[in-house]
Amino acid sequence: MRLGFTYDLKDDYRRRGFDEESVAEFDSALTVDAIASTLTRLGYEVDRIGGLEALVRRLARGERWEAVFNIAECMLGRIREAAVPALLEEYGIPVVFSDALTLALAHHKPTGKRLLHERGIRTAAFRVVRCIEDAAAVDLPLPLFAKPVSEGSSKGIHLDSLVTSPEQLVAVCERLLTTHQQSVLVEQFLPGREFTVCVIGSAAAAEVLGVTEIVVDPEASHSYSLEVKSADDYHSIVQYRLCREPELAAECRKLALDAWRALRGRDAGRVDIRLDAEERPNVLEINPIPGLRRTDSDFTITTSLLGISYEELLARIMASLHTRLDLPAPRRPRPRTRARGRRLAGEPVTQGRCAVWFADPAKMTENDELEALVQSETLMTSLQALGWEVVLASAPSRSLDESVRRLLDSRPDVVFNMLEETDGVFALNNLPAYALETLGLPYTGCSGDAIALTTDKTATKAVLRAAGLPTPDWITTAYSAIESDHDAGFLIKPARADASTEIDENRLRLVDGSDRAREMLSTLPPAAHGWFAEAYVHAREFNISVLEIDGRPQVLPLAEMLFLDYPPEKPRIVGRQAKWNPSSFEYGHMERAFSVDDEDPALAARLRQLTLGCWQLFELAGYARVDFRVDADAHPWILEVNCNPSIAPDAGFVAAAARAGMSYADVAGAIVEAACRRRTHAVRR
Structure with missing residues (x-):
């Protein structure tokens, strides 16, 4: 064509x-x-x-x-x-994309809002100011929001667009009328969270790709304004995260599709939504021509979080055109797959069959199930875009024998190993890797030995200390490893589990002094994962991600977890509430920043050095994450070494990669490529 x-x-x-x-x-x-x-x-x-x-x-x-x-x-x-x-x-x-009528309706905001209102689609009440006299006559309750009637990309939206007095409304309208030479839309300010919904397709075939929350630093701006979008530190002011609240996401999806179909949008577009004071979604506006900048458009940011490559996105847009015009389906490039059984020993796998191996969702907790399903489906989409034939090999139960049989039925060339539990025990999460090694199948991520060692937190700390790498003091029921003169507070933690899922900020076991820690350890009920007490470092936290590229570990941009507006006495801990409970204080007051390189280059260099030291010490591979606390004297302390960390679309690892300019597909491709390279080198040796 x-x-x-x-x-x-x-x-x-x-x-x-x-x-x-x-x-x-x-x-x-x-x-x-x-x-x-x-x-x-x-x-x-x-x-x-x-x-x-x-x-x-x-x-x-x-x-x-x-x-x-x-x-x-x-x-x-x-x-x-x-x-x-x-x-x-x-x-x-x-x-x-959309025709002239749809674009005209959407671009002239009052006309579009009137149409939505007539269709019963919720949108904020508004008035149109055509002259200064109209501004004085606006009868809506404060606060209000003022913007030009026919602009996009936040043009005309500035820090003073949120109006809190009649006098300010007159001044803002006068500025907008003069600057933009057009009427002003004045609408009730919606104080809730903001979302953007990405839509693909036309009419009944339209579907929502994803719902993304746009979180703007409240100290920087009250809205997604032009100043925010053009700021040099834009990425530290704005965060994007997929909406993982099922009911809210469903409401936003329905509202967006209703609005899209009401204006007869075609092929692809965005519907911006904001919650009102009663937490009900309202349509802000409809964008029938979405921005397609690869790295910083809301549409492409969302598709990147979903694991949809840029090429796949444009292919889906064009497929919508072909469908509505009844044209032959677009001819996509075919993956260059090798005939089954034709790969030679020692030859790198380029494209072939990749099995994504993960646990049975029916046996997971609700949060784990959602993350595993999202991650596996996103991996499938991304790897398919890279030319892989992908099969999802969910384990029918947590029995390793059954899981291996299911996996072998898929006849993979390489396995993306996401199986973290065996027979229901997290501490046996090394066994899937050992099974793959025995079968001679190349697999992603770290070796069984590395997983076994780093899963045992106290063994990890002992290895770190023996190698001269800093880690906080700790105590078990059998021994103490205390070198510090300061008998600090101790946090009781699981010894062999994903600590963030076992630590609830509302029920912390944080005690004063080593004696009290020993006493508590002796009274805790037995648990499969065991317990230990670790000296609590009440300071900054960093999660440093590493990705193997071309056979070498590459430290991704350094992520610091910011504990915003925490009371002085509240422990700074990333636990269950911060990860999984959107209504919690912790979830709403924790943000990720990538500013340490600018603020403290010496600390950044030390964090990179220690991270690479852990990579070498534990013989990590593929991808990993090292978690640190940094005390008041800027001394880093290694908390944990995480083999095969989460790469769910909204995980910290993916955020760090995005900061480095990598899409989700780039990350997935690098991880699989590393697995194939290690297999090739092993055969050659």
């Missing part, structure tokens, strides 16, 4: 004298190149047209296309986003 491509380049408008706010919605040459090259890989003959003026000239010369991929939004007029589709409709040329 000969596919035209219309777009607006920021640089073109800058050269014509437009300021940065005026060009905020337009794209860079890098984005245009990425879209064009990806569509070419998908089999399309891409013809770069440019903006509206270039399109007019080429149509006048008699040029035509089978369809046009349109992200051009134009500069002037109340319905400027509709200009390119309207022109192409007149020439009978199909357009990717």
